[in-house]
Amino acid sequence: DQQVKQNSPSLSVQEGRISILNCDYTNSMFDYFLWYKKYPAEGPTFLISISSIKDKNEDGRFTVFLNKSAKHLSLHIVPSQPGDSAVYFCAASGKGNTPLVFGKGTRLSVIA
Amino acid sequence: KAGVTQTPRYLIKTRGQQVTLSCSPISGHRSVSWYQQTPGQGLQFLFEYFSETQRNKGNFPGRFSGRQFSNSRSEMNVSTLELGDSALYLCASSLSPDGELFFGEGSRLTVL
Numbered sequence: 001d002q003q004v005k006q007n008s009p010s011l012s013v014q015e016g017r018i019s020i021l022n023c024d025y026t027n028s029m030f031d032y033f034l035w036y037k038k039y040p041a042e043g044p045t046f047l048i049s050i051s052s053i054k055d056k057n058e059d060g061r062f063t064v065f066l067n068k069s070a071k072h073l074s075l076h077i078v079p080s081q082p083g084d085s086a087v088y089f090c091a092a093s094g095k096g097n098t099p100l101v102f103g104k105g106t107r108l109s110v111i112a
Numbered sequence: 113k114a115g116v117t118q119t120p121r122y123l124i125k126t127r128g129q130q131v132t133l134s135c136s137p138i139s140g141h142r143s144v145s146w147y148q149q150t151p152g153q154g155l156q157f158l159f160e161y162f163s164e165t166q167r168n169k170g171n172f173p174g175r176f177s178g179r180q181f182s183n184s185r186s187e188m189n190v191s192t193l194e195l196g197d198s199a200l201y202l203c204a205s206s207l208s209p210d211g212e213l214f215f216g217e218g219s220r221l222t223v224l
Contacts, residue, residue, distance in 0.1 A: 046213070099160050100213065102155035102156075
């Protein structure tokens with residue numbers, strides 16, 4: 001049972017436009033959400049996170065939105081750059097002794 | 113500060129063999145987690161260790177095992193390898209069990 005779902009395996013966006021990556025979760029006990037970025041032949045690197053007490057967190061070109069009632073979060077990248085081309089993983093964790101649960105990832109291609 | 117180091121980076125085994133993968137965490141990090149990444153399933157949690165104790169275990173068969181040493185280095189072992197064990201095995205370390213994960217580049221295992 002996939003607790004964190006990224007329903008779009010891939011996404012292509014023109015350079016300079018907005019990239020929107022979506023993530024849904026089913027476990028209402030999740031209270032902390034993260035996005036990781038992964039280039040080929042490298043490990044995932046932390047990008048941005050959001051706590052369930054917030055509905056938006058912004059860091060430069062990256063903004064994460066959380067809609068708790070819909071159990072949905074999204075990552076916005078504006079403007080998109082070719083260097084943003086990577087696989088993006090959504091992850092979630094709950095309180096206490098619980099490991100991070102990852103989605104299957106979305107491959108973003110930013111076309112120049 | 114050196115990052116998370118995983119060895120070997122690439123290896124090829126045949127069905128029925130066993131394999132041991134090694135992970136050296138970032139200096140000072142005492143928590144180590146292991147994940148399996150496959151194209152169809154994303155990152156799936158294997159185990160988490162803190163101070164030589166396994167704190168969490170994912171939903172993998174008993175052929176998958178791990179341990180952590182007093183210097184926080186960790187190893188995972190897969191016995192009686194199956195074709196489906198072919199994957200990228202990622203190790204991540206953190207200062208504490210709830211801390212930010214820093215991933216290594218992974219060990220890519222191919223089972224023939």
